[in-house]
Structure formats: C-alpha cells, structure tokens
Amino acid sequence: MSSDSVQPSRWEKGVSRQLASTRVFDVQGVGYRHPVRGAEREFVVIDAPDWVNVVAVTPDHQMVFVRQFRFGIDAFSWEIPGGVIERGEDPLAAGLRELEEETGFVGRSARLLGSVNPNPAIMNNRCHLVLVDDAVCTVKQSWDPDEEIEVRTLPVAEAYDWAHDGRITHSLVLNALLLFAPRWSELKAPR
Numbered sequence: 001m002s003s004d005s006v007q008p009s010r011w012e013k014g015v016s017r018q019l020a021s022t023r024v025f026d027v028q029g030v031g032y033r034h035p036v037r038g039a040e041r042e043f044v045v046i047d048a049p050d051w052v053n054v055v056a057v058t059p060d061h062q063m064v065f066v067r068q069f070r071f072g073i074d075a076f077s078w079e080i081p082g083g084v085i086e087r088g089e090d091p092l093a094a095g096l097r098e099l100e101e102e103t104g105f106v107g108r109s110a111r112l113l114g115s116v117n118p119n120p121a122i123m124n125n126r127c128h129l130v131l132v133d134d135a136v137c138t139v140k141q142s143w144d145p146d147e148e149i150e151v152r153t154l155p156v157a158e159a160y161d162w163a164h165d166g167r168i169t170h171s172l173v174l175n176a177l178l179l180f181a182p183r184w185s186e187l188k189a190p191r
Helices: 092-101 156-164 170-190
Strands: 012-021 026-033 040-047 050-057 062-070 076-077 082-084 109-116 127-133 151-153
Touching: 012 040, 040 082, 050 062, 050 092, 062 092, 062 127, 062 156, 076 082, 082 092, 092 109, 092 127, 127 170, 156 170
Parallel strands: 050 127
Antiparallel strands: 012 026, 026 040, 050 082, 062 076, 062 151, 109 127
16 A cells, blocks of 8 residues: 555535335445534445355366246356355355255255445445355255246356456356355365
C-alpha cells in the first residue's frame, strides 16, 4: 500500500424503508451519512436470505453438477447444487438438504469451505459454500414447483476445465471451486 493512499470513511447508517417486497427478497432504501463531508444519501439494498452452494464429491472423485434454466440470464447455467437457507437453519444442514432435494445425492459429511458476500454493493446476504464428501445418489429428487434440473457428475479436473473455458459462469460456483482447490490438491495427491 502506498503512503499516499486515502483511507475511505465508514458511512453512518440511518433509517431504512421498504421499497418493494417479493417472494425472493425485499428491496430497501437505506439512508447513510458521510462522517466527514456530511453528505446524506439513500442507497438501494437487496435484503435477501443467506444461500448455500454445495461442492459434492463422489467416492471416485466426481463432482455433482446441475443444469437449469435461469431467468436472470434467460439461458441455461451449469452450477453446483444450492439454494436458500431457511430462517434458523444451519448452513451445513441446508447444504445437505439442498443436495438431496435437487440431485438425490446424500453424503457422509459436510463442512464449511467458506462464506462470501454475493454482491456487497447492493446485497446484504451471505453465501455459504459447503463441501460434502462421499456423495452417492440414493434418493429421489424433490424439486420446488418451478424447478427442472439436469444432474451430471464430472471428474473434478474436468470441472476446473469447464470453469477455465467459460462453460461455468456462475460467480458463486467459481468461488466454490476456488475454495475447494486446496482440498482437491490433497485428494489427488499420491498416497
């Protein structure tokens, strides 16, 4: 860091008001005041529940992927299983639940790889990235009413190829692959 860099100020949060409410998230207008300049502004914040995304790895080192239509991009997207964490639900339990519901896979254990802010400029939620080892397909899928999901397993190395060549474009999936990389290095190391 250069000695002449400016330290940004922490704005002071004021009053919030609801601008819109949807079944997926609420939109708030949140007042902030700059502590030095005194400027007051209202910023739009999407108040959304936390999410979970699951890196599920089978005993033979395949990764579980889902392909589904995404309305935001008006196209199909290759992703890892995931969804909304219910109020009061533990992220690990939510990860195991979403994995089973979307794909029919269940795993031996779950652990947190990390948590990220999906878009801190306008969103206040977190996405928890969960690793499930020894995932096997043993149950029937249980989709939400609007879900239609193609499930596919890929060798982990091929999943990274898909990320590098642009076939996987979902930013949270790319975050998960980044956080899973050290564990993958351990798994593929000769014993």
